[in-house]
Amino acid sequence: MKPRLPLTVIGGFLGAGKTTLVNRWLREAEGQRIAVLVNDFGALNIDAALIAGARGDTIALTNGCVCCQIGDDLSRALIEVLESGTRFDAVVIEASGVSDPWRIAQLGMAAPELALEGVIVLVDAAAATAQARDPLLADTLERQLKAADLVVINKVDSVTEDELARVREWVTSVAGRTPQYETSQSSLPRVLREGLSLPATRTSGGCADASCLDENHADHDHAAHDHGELFDTWSCRPAQIFDADALRAWLRDTPPGLLRLKGVLRTGEAGWSEIQFAGRHGTLRKADAPSDGAAVVAIGLRGRLPVAALEAAFAAGSN
Template structure:
């Protein structure tokens, strides 16, 4: 069986788009999740004071078990320290600087076999995006950030005029056609969307083996229940790995995030299990150890409220 790789997510976006707001939100929501956040500049992050347990040099330990580390000039070294930490982490989040290409940072992480890229999320300030995109000094940088995104977050939608919001949407679609795009206020993106949460944290709750109804959780924020919708199921049947891979390549529109642990074959030593992942535009399937204890197969999908294709999800996992 392949050893579990540490999932990592890259957050990109221009200066002022809301990356710091998103990171602080995720740190607040990370109850029980050990997350390592790598940033370029501690001063810009402004971690909420009541979360800080201790600060040692370039590392700040938080009261919830998470840590924030300043990258400095060597992202590779910072990632090695996270990978080799005595107490293992559940997920890594890297904040790209406001003018950098998040895909280049993702490639550095992908070079480490111990890491698994969950996705690249790029934030855009919807109130000024149209104006910035026509600035000859910024246009190339902003377009490059968008092209690397698995998910684009049009943030500050509440302060953008209707014309500015429409222009921002048109620019995103022209620069990154087909990339999922959501509108938010104060970076209200749930941690479960692109965070590398362990399967136990995403598993369906209070369901029997044939559960296939949706769970509209708020993910710890009053904003999330109105924006995002979650569907989960515990498929009882074996789903061949080849069938799953083909389905991932043709994922129904409206699924922003999907994760599961499923029976995908029969071998000489018993059932074969796989972890299925889908984020933004990309899906993957990796061999995994069978669930322990009373746990069973489970899959969770997240999408925008009213846009999650529940019928198609139910039909596929029930077939």
């Protein structure tokens, strides 16, 4: 079974920092080939040193990434990327400042080659409360927040603590339990941008009845040294066979504090399933048997990862 390309949608209102985040992603690709679909090349201001060449609606970058202009047809732009013959590691779509990122995510999910990694929505801390009071903007802003798997409150260095508290309160009132991350200049750790393939930071716990993933599996290049103080991870190799319906029910009501979860589990005598969770959305899909057995990895902000709930879900007795 051919693995699907991770798809990430970046949303947020005009000026929230989406383009800055895309530029960071491209500069920090570090060997990954990323296809970025944007509404307007002119707004990106890609570093000149990164540009290898441009042709039509595509800019080729020296690191193997490409930027493609969406134009009026996102579906066509996606098809062109997927049929380009280039092996990509991920697809990132920057939504326009007034669009609904969830509708874009749904369109991308219609392609069988893609798997939704998550929807990241940026909020301008300096402008959010005033924008939220504007009756012409409120509906757009709320739709964007309700689509988010992760809300990034950006530009926190430009507001007072009281102003930031009001932004947090507004985001929570709209987005509920959706995880929030606060930063400036769209600085977002790779473990939150790209999800989980392997543990990226210090492990805070592990399965009681299964061997934990050993330290050599940690993807240290993904922020283990820079962001270990921000995140906790939990990982294990559960030996039991899981009930698929029970897993889906767990994904619909995940414990607070969980940012991301990914794994491959036995779900039948001869069946394997890939489990993923990002912010608000969880999926369980049929998967090929992994060469190194079952594994689950989870991440949360430091001190908030629900280790006991993870232990109960994935380290309980066999079904």
